[in-house]
Amino acid sequence: QQQVKQSPQSLIVQKGGISIINCAYENTAFDYFPWYQQFPGKGPALLIAIRPDVSEKKEGRFTISFNKSAKQFSLHIMDSQPGDSATYFCAASASNNDMRFGAGTRLTVKP
Amino acid sequence: KAGVTQTPRYLIKTRGQQVTLSCSPISGHRSVSWYQQTPGQGLQFLFEYFSETQRNKGNFPGRFSGRQFSNSRSEMNVSTLELGDSALYLCASSLQQPTYGYTFGSGTRLTVV
Numbered sequence: 001q002q003q004v005k006q007s008p009q010s011l012i013v014q015k016g017g018i019s020i021i022n023c024a025y026e027n028t029a030f031d032y033f034p035w036y037q038q039f040p041g042k043g044p045a046l047l048i049a050i051r052p053d054v055s056e057k058k059e060g061r062f063t064i065s066f067n068k069s070a071k072q073f074s075l076h077i078m079d080s081q082p083g084d085s086a087t088y089f090c091a092a093s094a095s096n097n098d099m100r101f102g103a104g105t106r107l108t109v110k111p
Numbered sequence: 112k113a114g115v116t117q118t119p120r121y122l123i124k125t126r127g128q129q130v131t132l133s134c135s136p137i138s139g140h141r142s143v144s145w146y147q148q149t150p151g152q153g154l155q156f157l158f159e160y161f162s163e164t165q166r167n168k169g170n171f172p173g174r175f176s177g178r179q180f181s182n183s184r185s186e187m188n189v190s191t192l193e194l195g196d197s198a199l200y201l202c203a204s205s206l207q208q209p210t211y212g213y214t215f216g217s218g219t220r221l222t223v224v
Contacts, residue, residue: 034212043115043201043215044154089154098144098167099213101154 003027004092006102013109019077021105023090026071030092035064035075036101038087047088048075080109113138115216117202123222129190132219136183136204142166143185144213145177148199157200160185161207192223 006023013019025033031052036044050057050064050073057064063076077084087106093099116135124130136143144167145157156169160179177187183204189196199220203213 036215041217043203043217044213045215046212049212098156098159098169100156101146103153 003100004090004102006090006105008105009103010106011108013080013107015080015082015109015111017080017109019075019080019084019107019109021075021088021090021107022072023074023092023102024070024072025092027092027094027100028071029094030100031095032093032099033064033066033073034091034099035062036089036091038089038104044089077107080107082109082111085109115202115204115214117200117216117219119219120217121220121222123224124192125224126192126194128192129188130192130221131186131188132200132202132221134185134187134202134204134216136185136202137214140204140206140214141183142205142207143179143183144203144205145185145187146201146203147171148201148218149197154201157187189221194223197221197223 004025034049035047037047038044048059048062050066052068061078066073085108087104089104090102091099118133142161144159147155159167163179174190179185199218201218203215205213
C-alpha cells in the first residue's frame, strides 16, 4: 500500500538546528502533499501542505520544498525546539481519492 | 467547533470476538476515512465514506467493514479479531474529499488478547 516513501525513520537534532525530512512518491496523479505532526496519544494534526504548482511553501519555522520532476518533497523545520519533538508524516492524495501516508519520522530535539 | 470524536478511546477484546468503533466527524464534514496505525506499518488506509457510500477501500481483508449514516457519523467493524488487529484506529473527516485536508480524531486503541 505504501506509495509514499519517507526518510529518515528517526532523527535527532540539537535545539536551534534544522530538521529535514524527505519524502518521495510514485503516483503522478497526486496533487496535494500535506505534512502531519503527531504527539503521543493524539491523532495526527495537519501542519502544512503544498500543491504541485509551487516549489516552496513557508509557514513560520516550517517549510515544504517540492520538486515535481524528481517526485520528491521535504519538510524543513528551522530553529528546531524541544516542543517540536513528535512523529511527522508526509502524505499525498489525488482528487477524490484516499490519502496515502509515509511511514513516519520520529523527531527528537535535544535541549 | 467540536473536533472529530472517536469512541471508545480504549478497548480490550479477545481473539475471535468482533468490535465496533464509532466516529463523529466535524459538523459539516461529509467525508470520513479510517486508518489503522501500527508501529511497524505506519498509517494504513482502510476505507473512506462519503454521503453514506464507500468511495475508496484499502487493502484489508473482508473482516474489516464500515458504514456511514445520514448524519455523516461512521462506524467500523472488525469481525473474528486476530492478535495482529491490535492497533490504533484513526478516523479522519474532511469537507468533501481528502484534498481539502483531513482532521483526525484521537483514535481508538484496540488491544486483542
